Amino acid sequence: xxxxxxxxxxxxxxxxxxxxxxxxxxxxxxxxxxxxxxxxxxxxxxxxxxxxxxxxxxxxxxxxxxxxxxxxxxxxxxxxxxxxxxxxxxxxxxxxxxxxxxxxxxxxxxxx
Amino acid sequence: xxxxxxxxxxxxxxxxxxxxxxxxxxxxxxxxxxxxxxxxxxxxxxxxxxxxxxxxxxxxxxxxxxxxxxxxxxxxxxxxxxxxxxxxxxxxxxxxxxxxxxxxxxxxxxxxx
Numbered sequence: 550x551x552x553x554x555x556x557x558x559x560x561x562x563x564x565x566x567x568x569x570x571x572x573x574x575x576x577x578x579x580x581x582x583x584x585x586x587x588x589x590x591x592x593x594x595x596x597x598x599x600x601x602x603x604x605x606x607x608x609x610x611x612x613x614x615x616x617x618x619x620x621x622x623x624x625x626x627x628x629x630x631x632x633x634x635x636x637x638x639x640x641x642x643x644x645x646x647x648x649x650x651x652x653x654x655x656x657x658x659x660x661x
Numbered sequence: 662x663x664x665x666x667x668x669x670x671x672x673x674x675x676x677x678x679x680x681x682x683x684x685x686x687x688x689x690x691x692x693x694x695x696x697x698x699x700x701x702x703x704x705x706x707x708x709x710x711x712x713x714x715x716x717x718x719x720x721x722x723x724x725x726x727x728x729x730x731x732x733x734x735x736x737x738x739x740x741x742x743x744x745x746x747x748x749x750x751x752x753x754x755x756x757x758x759x760x761x762x763x764x765x766x767x768x769x770x771x772x773x774x
């Protein structure tokens with residue numbers, strides 16, 4: 550049974566720092582992996598999607614990597630800003646049934 | 662291109678009542694998924710519909726049901742509401758194809774008193 554873990558559960562850093570959020574999964578038979586952002590009480594915003602055949606994707610200050618063999622993905626945020634404060638979730642889409650399996654999220658606070 | 666819309670945004674109901682939530686996916690998307698999000702359980706998959714057929718179902722009791730119409734709009738219904746059904750209900754519009762990306766609506770906040 551696929552399990553997705555995100556570490557750390559919470560992270561607080563000063564503005565301007567580069568940071569890395571981690572996501573690990575137990576079954577490498579995935580279709581893709583998606584990173585989302587959620588602001589308090591709001592829906593989810595898709596940040597990056599990495600296909601199982603890809604190693605990384607970039608969008609602006611965000612870079613996501615995928616190492617399927619080790620069951621890990623990282624989300625790198627460069628030059629963090631207070632507006633980056635949110636909960637970041639990773640979700641793995643299983644190859645067998647296309648179901649999304651979710652991590653519990655990392656709550657990120659960027660201090661001005 | 663319009664995003665995913667969910668109505669209503671907020672609902673307050675009492676135990677034992679039933680509720681219907683609506684979701685309109687992105688134009689051209691034929692698949693819709695529903696999720697329940699609570700502080701204790703996180704995001705949990707309810708069901709997925711594709712071309713008016715339920716394609717996948719999560720581990721929820723039969724009180725939770727859904728359907729999809731020919732225009733891809735979807736509804737989910739919860740009958741005999743319980744306090745534990747209080748949650749944010751999220752609808753996702755699935756792009757399908759090789760990318761198979763999910764785009765979420767703003768959610769419906771259901772409070773059961």
